[in-house]
Amino acid sequence: MSLAIFDLDNTLLADDSDYLWGQFLIEQGIVDSVSYERENQQFYDDYRAGTLDIQEFLAFMLRPLAEHSLEQLLAWRAQFIEDKIRPILLPKAMELLARHRTAGDTLLIITATNRFLTAPIAELLEVPDLLATEVEFTAGRYTGRPIGIPCFQHGKVERLSAWLAETGHNLDESWFYSDSHNDLPLLGQVSYPxxxxxxxTLAEHAQEHGWPIISLRGA
Structure with missing residues (x-):
């Protein structure tokens, strides 16, 4: 049985769920539109450039979770999934997941986006195992603070290593699918990147190393 690992944003989805959550908060009038949109865009640009300060980003992204009740957050999240996530599901991504599932492979999503947002997305994609950035939750509320190692860049390698030790899986004949050069540390660890x-940046690296390049977009 092989392990098939998938990045989420812009890989299994046709956009970035973290960024879209920020846009959703703006559209709903939950955050200040001008300042929040400016920061949201800057962090997204930094991510794509490979210069993201993950701790600064998490402080920004997780702050709204601490400012509202769990009941309200869950209601907003449900609407977010319907309005922003279902429209960016990719049929080819679903087919790829199905092929690995039929082959008997273990499916795992690994993402820098926090678990609050990604747990229902993984469920929508029918992937039971998820490694995501964890958020502190105490006394019935989110604190807005991350806990543990953020699931980002080399942190994905560390989080996956711990998961492998816990579950007994290994990287023999393993796959990892990703769109981003931020995932090069983990792409270099698997059998089939x-x-x-x-x-x-990733396209150039893949070409130099003879890695397959595929598209899950379009017909």
């Missing part, structure tokens, strides 16, 4: 609709 695959670049999916990659950014320019």
């Amino acid at each position: 695959v670049a999916v609709d990659p950014d320019a």
Whole structure:
């Protein structure tokens, strides 16, 4: 049984769920539109450039979770899934997941986006195992603070290593699908790295190393 690992944003989804959550908060009038949109865009640009300060980003992204009740957050999240996530599901991504599932592979999503947002998305994609950035939750509320190692860049390698030790899985005959050069540390660890609709840096690296480049977009 092989392990098939998938990045989420811009890989299995046709957009970035973290960024879209920020846009959703703006559209709903939950956050200040001018300042929040400016910061949301800047962090997204930094991510794509490979210069993101993950701790600063998490402080920004998780703050709204601490400012509202769990009941309200869950209601907003449900609407977010319907309005922003269902429209960016990719049929080819669902087919790819189904092929690995039929082959008997263990499916795992690994994402820098926090678990609050991604747990229902993984459920929608019918992937039971998820490694995501964890958020502190105490006394019935989110604190807005991350806990543990953020699931980002080399942190994905560390989080996956711990998961492998806990579950007994290994990277023999393993796959990892990603769109981003931020995932190069983990792509270099698996048996079969695959670049999916990659950014320019990852596309160049994949070509140099003979990695497959595929697209899950379009017909």
